[in-house]
Amino acid sequence: MKKVSLAVLISLSALTGAAYAQTENGVTMSTDPAKAADVEQRAQDLQTRQQAAAEAPAPMPAKHHKKGSSHHKAPAKAAQ
Template identity: 80%
Template structure:
């Protein structure tokens, strides 16, 4: 019973948080043609930039060079007694 009530409480708090986040800065409607043209231009620029980035040759990842013959944990030399 405790698990079910805990799940319901978490679900309700998640829904409340989502509803609160959407209430302040929702979608704003505008009939201004200049704003619409500006937003369309930004969208086209962004799309062109993304296409150029995806078509560009991928850079080779940096190669890690390891020093050969040197283990990470080397036992100290034993002293002869």
């Protein structure tokens, strides 16, 4: 029961935050074609950058080697 009430509380908090963001000039409507073109251009630029970042290979992390210590045991020397 606690998990359900916690989930409901979190959902209501998220909805309240979204509604508040829209009332504080977060979302505006405009019929200006220049503004619409600017927004579309920004969206295309963002999409292009995201695609380029996804296609670029991630840099490989450098391997760290400990000097002086070995993870392997030395082979036992044969007694003669």
